[in-house]
Amino acid sequence: MSKQKERKLKRLKRQRIWPYVFGIVLVIVVFSLLLLLINGFLLVNLIYDKMQQGYENTKMVAKVMETDWQPEKEDSLQEICDILLKGMSGVENVCIADSNNEIVSQYGKEVPRLDYYIPVFSSSKAKYIPTKDDDDFFYLTQTGINFNLDNIDKNVIKEGGLTSENMWETEDVTTVSVWYQMPFSNEGYSVCVKSKLPIRGAEIFFLAIVLEVIIILAFVLIIYYLISIFSLVYERGKLAKILSTDVVTGGFNLQYFNKNGNRLLKKSWKNKYNYAVVTIQMDKYTNFCSCYGMREGEELLEGFVEVLQKNLSKKEILAHGEKAEFALLLTYKTEEELTNRLKDMISKMKTVKADQKKYFSIGICQALGAKNGIEAMYNCAVVARNKVTEASENPIVWFNDEMRKDQLWLHKVENDMEKALENKEFQVYLQPKYSTREEVLSGAEALVRWIHPKEGFVAPFRFIPIFESNGFVVQLDDYMLTEVARQQAQWIEEGRKIVPISVNVSRANFVREDLAEHICQIVDRFKVPHDVIELELTESAFFDDKEVLLNTIKKLKSYGFVISMDDFGAGYSSLNSLKELPLDVVKLDAGFFRDEDEDGRGKLIVEDTISLAKKLEMRIVAEGIETREQVDFLAHMNCDLIQGYYFAKPMPVAEFEKKAFG
Ligand code: C2E
Ligand code: MG
Ligand code: MG
Numbered sequence: 001m002s003k004q005k006e007r008k009l010k011r012l013k014r015q016r017i018w019p020y021v022f023g024i025v026l027v028i029v030v031f032s033l034l035l036l037l038i039n040g041f042l043l044v045n046l047i048y049d050k051m052q053q054g055y056e057n058t059k060m061v062a063k064v065m066e067t068d069w070q071p072e073k074e075d076s077l078q079e080i081c082d083i084l085l086k087g088m089s090g091v092e093n094v095c096i097a098d099s100n101n102e103i104v105s106q107y108g109k110e111v112p113r114l115d116y117y118i119p120v121f122s123s124s125k126a127k128y129i130p131t132k133d134d135d136d137f138f139y140l141t142q143t144g145i146n147f148n149l150d151n152i153d154k155n156v157i158k159e160g161g162l163t164s165e166n167m168w169e170t171e172d173v174t175t176v177s178v179w180y181q182m183p184f185s186n187e188g189y190s191v192c193v194k195s196k197l198p199i200r201g202a203e204i205f206f207l208a209i210v211l212e213v214i215i216i217l218a219f220v221l222i223i224y225y226l227i228s229i230f231s232l233v234y235e236r237g238k239l240a241k242i243l244s245t246d247v248v249t250g251g252f253n254l255q256y257f258n259k260n261g262n263r264l265l266k267k268s269w270k271n272k273y274n275y276a277v278v279t280i281q282m283d284k285y286t287n288f289c290s291c292y293g294m295r296e297g298e299e300l301l302e303g304f305v306e307v308l309q310k311n312l313s314k315k316e317i318l319a320h321g322e323k324a325e326f327a328l329l330l331t332y333k334t335e336e337e338l339t340n341r342l343k344d345m346i347s348k349m350k351t352v353k354a355d356q357k358k359y360f361s362i363g364i365c366q367a368l369g370a371k372n373g374i375e376a377m378y379n380c381a382v383v384a385r386n387k388v389t390e391a392s393e394n395p396i397v398w399f400n401d402e403m404r405k406d407q408l409w410l411h412k413v414e415n416d417m418e419k420a421l422e423n424k425e426f427q428v429y430l431q432p433k434y435s436t437r438e439e440v441l442s443g444a445e446a447l448v449r450w451i452h453p454k455e456g457f458v459a460p461f462r463f464i465p466i467f468e469s470n471g472f473v474v475q476l477d478d479y480m481l482t483e484v485a486r487q488q489a490q491w492i493e494e495g496r497k498i499v500p501i502s503v504n505v506s507r508a509n510f511v512r513e514d515l516a517e518h519i520c521q522i523v524d525r526f527k528v529p530h531d532v533i534e535l536e537l538t539e540s541a542f543f544d545d546k547e548v549l550l551n552t553i554k555k556l557k558s559y560g561f562v563i564s565m566d567d568f569g570a571g572y573s574s575l576n577s578l579k580e581l582p583l584d585v586v587k588l589d590a591g592f593f594r595d596e597d598e599d600g601r602g603k604l605i606v607e608d609t610i611s612l613a614k615k616l617e618m619r620i621v622a623e624g625i626e627t628r629e630q631v632d633f634l635a636h637m638n639c640d641l642i643q644g645y646y647f648a649k650p651m652p653v654a655e656f657e658k659k660a661f662g
Pocket of ligand 1: 431446447448459460461464473476477480504505506536538566567590623624625626643644645646650
């Protein structure tokens with residue numbers, strides 16, 4: 001999966017769920033507060049109202065007592081109350097207390113606890129005396145208000161308060177008793193009055209409605225958030241499925257393979273079997289598609305997935321990578337068992353569209369836990385798979401220690417290369433070129449050597465291919481050209497009789513359209529005549545963009561540089577390149593002279609190439625010349641220059657100076 005898609009999925013995962021969860025928490029908090037505030041407010045009002053009524057009753061009784069009550073008359077209170085309470089609703093008990101707060105007279109059975117006041121409700125005129133009746137709706141204690149919700153008559157709420165239209169006149173739902181004590185005489189007498197006050201259906205109804213509205217609103221919002229969370233989780237699951245599905249085969253893709261593979265590997269230490277990361281590739285799949293078409297190619301891949309899937313257990317994974325490449329995480333007990341199993345899989349894969357020939361290459365990397373990550377192991381499997389060549393009899397290769405060493409070396413080189421350039425660890429070696437006839441030193445090739453602080457002397461074949469694949473060779477070539485130009489400038493200044501020195505220009509340089517100007521700039525910094533610098537282009541460069549190549553060569557030539565084609569004949573050099581490109585020099589590859597040439601065919605080719613190049617007015621340099629016979633043969637053929645161990649190996653500049661000018 002691309003990094004972008006991965007980021008999108010991550011964003012989706014992170015961003016969306018939290019607001020909803022937060023929403024739910026917020027709704028619960030806000031609505032709880034609302035509930036507390038509104039219902040609290042309504043309740044306080046209700047309580048205050050009832051207490052006010054109790055207080056008013058007490059005030060009225062106290063007023064009557066002030067004028068009518070006679071302490072010396074035993075049934076004075078009885079007489080007053082018999083008359084007074086007929087006209088007052090809710091007053092049940094009345095007591096008279098003396099200055100010591102002792103009850104001296106009482107009407108009704110109950111007496112208040114006069115030592116139990118709550119100061120909050122006290123006033124200068126009356127004191128509230130908290131008591132508890134079992135059928136009270138609420139009562140006050142020293143610590144707060146207590147409710148007896150069980151005492152609410154639910155039937156009354158249903159039949160009267162909640163359903164009746166004239167709910168304000170419904171029966172009482174419950175009652176609340178309040179005792180007040182109020183002084184009424186100069187002798188310190190006070191009256192205690194208990195009012196039993198009704199709470200109506202409408203009052204409870206109002207509270208219940210507010211409560212219900214708030215709860216319903218909160219409920220709706222919570223449901224909304226929950227639905228959003230569920231749909232999000234579902235969508236995410238769907239998206240994750242889409243993202244892990246391979247569009248070509250309908251199976252899994254590498255993204256899924258990496259994620260789930262690592263999960264399985266983490267658990268693998270518990271199991272008795274081992275895991276191996278395997279890559280199977282159908283070779284020349286592009287050719288297959290060119291012959292039979294893309295659709296046929298895709299059907300083939302679908303068929304492969306079907307076949308492979310049937311051969312997997314639940315603890316194994318299969319995914320499709322690029323083109324006809326498959327990644328597998330397989331369990332195994334022995335290497336032999338897995339190799340045989342894979343051979344069997346290949347033969348089954350060959351039965352898909354059996355009439356068409358198919359070849360496979362397989363790489364295996366033993367999975368040692370999830371420490372390195374399955375991606376790294378898959379890369380190792382690919383490294384092993386790339387070792388399978390057309391000539392290989394066995395298409396199955398296990399990633400081994402040698403390959404691991406190569407990988408480590410690759411990492412080391414890539415880690416160290418930039419620092420090496422900064423620290424001037426790359427050194428210029430010069431290999432002289434000799435004229436064939438006179439056998440005098442007439443030129444040289446600059447060849448790089450890496451003097452690594454830990455590894456010591458490192459030959460180019462160990463790092464140039466790595467630099468070529470990661471592009472660093474471009475910087476190295478610039479460095480070599482700079483050093484050669486600097487050296488030539490120094491020798492010119494010293495009055496030496498210099499010879500042209502060639503530098504290698506790797507094909508990677510040809511991505512720049514201004515390559516010619518760039519080379520010119522480097523050389524011109526040292527004010528060196530251009531014809532003392534020769535540029536060797538490797539044959540592979542001739543397969544890239546012909547137009548850029550031709551333009552660059554033309555420009556370089558016009559600036560006065562000498563251009564040569566390196567390793568001519570080593571690969572697939574086409575004679576066309578000789579025709580199309582205005583080259584100055586052709587360097588015959590060492591391979592022409594290295595192999596045994598019993599029937600003389602190689603000699604014939606060299607002879608003809610030399611005479612062809614001569615006719616095209618090019619000079620010939622023969623590389624890798626190691627024997628006197630080769631020198632004599634080349635002299636006979638009119639070859640211009642010879643570069644090889646016969647005359648000299650590549651050497652440090654100081655040694656070259658002795659040879660050239662000494
Ligand atoms: P090349 O440019 O074809 O260089 C010639 C190679 O042949 C050199 O190997 C040289 O040491 C070797 N050689 C010369 N005469 C003989 C001989 O008689 N016998 C044998 N066996 N070998 C001989 P070297 O220095 O190891 O370089 C290998 C390749 O690395 C070069 O092939 C070139 O392609 C690349 N290379 C070296 N230095 C540079 C550089 O600065 N830039 C780039 N881009 N490539 C470089
Ligand atoms: Mg060369
Ligand atoms: Mg060469």
